Amino acid sequence: MKLYNTLTRKKEEFKRISDPVRMYVCGVTTYDEPHLGHALATVIFELLQSYLEYRGINVRRVQNFTDVDDKIIDRAAETGVGWYDLTQEHVGTFLEAMDGLNVRRADVHPRVTEEMEPIIELIGKLVESGAAYEAGGSVYYRVRRDEDYGKLSGRTIDHMDELARLEPDLLKENPEDFALWKAQKPGEPYWDSPWGPGRPGWHIECSAMARRYLGDQVDIHGGGLDLVFPHHENEVAQSESATSVVPFARYWVHNGLLRMAGDEKMSKSLGNVVTVRDALKSYSADAIRLWIFQSHYRSPATYDDENLAAAERAVRRLRQAANVTNVGAGAGDRYDANHVRQRFVEAMDDDLNTPRALAAIFDLTREIFTAQSNGVDIADGQGMLRELTGVLGLTLEEPQLGGDADVAEVEAMLAKRESARQERDFATADEIRDQLISMGIEISDTPQGTTWRRV
RNA sequence: GGCGACGUAGCCAAGUGGUCUAAGGCGGGGGUUUGCAAAACCUCUAUUCGGCGGUUCGAAUCCGCCCGUCGCCUCCA
Numbered sequence: 419m420k421l422y423n424t425l426t427r428k429k430e431e432f433k434r435i436s437d438p439v440r441m442y443v444c445g446v447t448t449y450d451e452p453h454l455g456h457a458l459a460t461v462i463f464e465l466l467q468s469y470l471e472y473r474g475i476n477v478r479r480v481q482n483f484t485d486v487d488d489k490i491i492d493r494a495a496e497t498g499v500g501w502y503d504l505t506q507e508h509v510g511t512f513l514e515a516m517d518g519l520n521v522r523r524a525d526v527h528p529r530v531t532e533e534m535e536p537i538i539e540l541i542g543k544l545v546e547s548g549a550a551y552e553a554g555g556s557v558y559y560r561v562r563r564d565e566d567y568g569k570l571s572g573r574t575i576d577h578m579d580e581l582a583r584l585e586p587d588l589l590k591e592n593p594e595d596f597a598l599w600k601a602q603k604p605g606e607p608y609w610d611s612p613w614g615p616g617r618p619g620w621h622i623e624c625s626a627m628a629r630r631y632l633g634d635q636v637d638i639h640g641g642g643l644d645l646v647f648p649h650h651e652n653e654v655a656q657s658e659s660a661t662s663v664v665p666f667a668r669y670w671v672h673n674g675l676l677r678m679a680g681d682e683k684m685s686k687s688l689g690n691v692v693t694v695r696d697a698l699k700s701y702s703a704d705a706i707r708l709w710i711f712q713s714h715y716r717s718p719a720t721y722d723d724e725n726l727a728a729a730e731r732a733v734r735r736l737r738q739a740a741n742v743t744n745v746g747a748g749a750g751d752r753y754d755a756n757h758v759r760q761r762f763v764e765a766m767d768d769d770l771n772t773p774r775a776l777a778a779i780f781d782l783t784r785e786i787f788t789a790q791s792n793g794v795d796i797a798d799g800q801g802m803l804r805e806l807t808g809v810l811g812l813t814l815e816e817p818q819l820g821g822d823a824d825v826a827e828v829e830a831m832l833a834k835r836e837s838a839r840q841e842r843d844f845a846t847a848d849e850i851r852d853q854l855i856s857m858g859i860e861i862s863d864t865p866q867g868t869t870w871r872r873v
Numbered sequence: 874g875g876c877g878a879c880g881u882a883g884c885c886a887a888g889u890g891g892u893c894u895a896a897g898g899c900g901g902g903g904g905u906u907u908g909c910a911a912a913a914c915c916u917c918u919a920u921u922c923g924g925c926g927g928u929u930c931g932a933a934u935c936c937g938c939c940c941g942u943c944g945c946c947u948c949c950a
């Protein structure tokens with residue numbers, strides 16, 4: 419398959435360098451609930467894993483939690499909650515949200531606070547080799563010593579200086595140097611290190627965790643487009659300096675960012691977020707995933723209730739096709755769905771072109787219904803639909819939300835309605851149907867009898 | 874200011890030199906089916922791809938300029 423590589427700025431044929439393929443995905447900073455932007459990123463890399471596996475390639479996926487950092491400390495101070503409690507709470511809200519979206523867990527979800535040894539060891543290596551230096555109990559990375567610094571993001575150091583937007587820090591040799599280790603400030607959490615008490619800088623954690631769980635080189639490194647600079651650029655610098663293995667990541671894959679109406683990026687700092695938890699109150703996991711997959715992962719997506727609602731309606735159609743009774747079962751004619759798999763694979767092989775893959779799936783559903791109306795056996799079509807939507811992580815289960823009428827009651831009402839219909843008392847029949855609708859039950863009369871479902 | 878992305882039907886969104894008088898979804902119109910619905914099926918819904926030039930036998934697709942929107946430039950998925 420082909421994957422767009424941020425490092426080379428082009429689509430490249432994906433060739434694994436290891437088995438299983440080693441994938442590292444930048445996770446969240448756990449100071450607040452996850453929002454749909456986090457969901458987008460996580461779902462995309464889960465999809466990449468699932469699709470590679472579908473193609474017979476094993477994948478080991480690691481996604482971290484940044485559970486100690488400035489924002490966590492600040493938020494804890496504001497709210498009076500202990501920083502560690504805050505952080506663990508939001509590890510929990512993240513995992514819950516992802517469960518709600520039917521995202522499979524990564525193979526490893528390391529947390530910075532539990533990775534101090536490998537982090538300190540890696541910083542030590544960098545200090546030893548002269549790539550980094552200690553100053554005032556902190557450790558900084560010597561950016562200027564790196565001749566290829568900027569290769570991922572396409573930035574130059576001189577330009578960074580020009581802007582002088584970098585925090586003046588008297589301890590740094592150069593303003594563009596970044597912290598690997600931050601000396602403890604009063605009241606802040608700290609760990610002991612050869613340079614004194616402190617905590618890791620933001621970027622080093624990922625280098626250390628990727629190295630510990632995946633080795634000195636990874637096949638795929640993923641994250642949001644907003645992480646390219648400085649986070650990933652700095653990871654490249656650190657990891658490659660420390661291990662001399664180049665490139666640190668063979669394929670850099672970045673997802674586009676989610677925006678809000680008004681076209682601004684959804685972000686915690688702008689306060690314009692929709693949490694996953696809130697979204698799941700209104701929309702099914704299948705609908706949210708479908709909405710994500712209806713645009714390409716590298717394009718910016720815009721949050722809009724109308725689009726989510728449209729996705730919810732679209733997903734109902736898929737569910738209907740997957741779950742409809744196969745009236746033509748055992749008929750002489752069988753619908754052959756194999757051509758659809760080919761279209762699906764071609765689309766997905768092209769840098770995970772989910773919109774095109776979905777086009778194939780929606781064509782499949784229409785063909786299933788058409789075959790159904792012609793009395794053709796649709797078992798293979800339904801199997802194919804399950805197979806392909808399964809790769810996309812869609813369950814196609816009828817939602818049990820809305821209407822909590824119990825089954826016996828519904829069945830009793832339907833029986834009453836049926837006898838009214840037999841007597842051609844349509845007024846009564848329609849009245850019962852209206853009642854059911856108001857209870858959140860949708861019914862349909864078919865030649866095989868009346869069926870119902872919750873909506 | 875630097876780097877980058879984007880602008881396709883009412884909305885969302887693929888397509889990046891001929892097969893495009895442009896996929897798919899949502900919405901809408903008409904028809905079939907139904908006691909009526911719902912669901913489903915059939916059918917119609919962009920001669921046109923932000924604007925203007927250019928290259929080419931041929932451009933939504935390449936080049937130039939312009940207009941508009943967004944992202945990153947040490948908080949960020």
